[in-house]
Amino acid sequence: MVQVISDEMKTESSRRSFKMIPEVKEILLEHRDRQELYRKQFRKSYSKKYADMVCVNPLGELIKPSYITAHFPTLLRQNGLRDIRFHDLRHTCASLLVSLDVNMKVIQRYLGHSNMSTTVNVRNPHTNKMQVKAA
Secondary structure, eight states: OOOOOOSOOSSGGGOOOOOOOHHHHHHHHHHHHHHHHHHHHHGGGSOOTTTTOSSBOTTSOBOOHHHHHHHHHHHHHHTTOOOOOTTHHHHHHHHHHHHTTOOHHHHHHHHTOSSHHHHHHOOOTTOOHHHHHHO
16 A cells, blocks of 8 residues: 655645644653654654654654554544444544534634535534534
């Protein structure tokens, strides 16, 4: 399988920015420091090919998307969470945003949907706050 790394997005709505909350910034700074430590420890063995990437392993090699998908069930089990697909996190995100009364247009942009009907149809069946509100 050939992996393609590109700055190009699938659609124009895929290119979007998010405000970074302080907790995420802190995690990313710690990750950068850890990568720098690995660079120093592994010297010539550390790959500089992906130096501008965030998702690399301790030897500087790119972490493949299939690794994330394959190890997601283990992460769920370790944290006592029910088994879901990695992609289901998008649905969970949408449901949480709806439950927080976030405007649907904001949710649409956040998820990168090109039309509102996609956003409205992506709902977690366990979220019934809107039904209760309507009743």
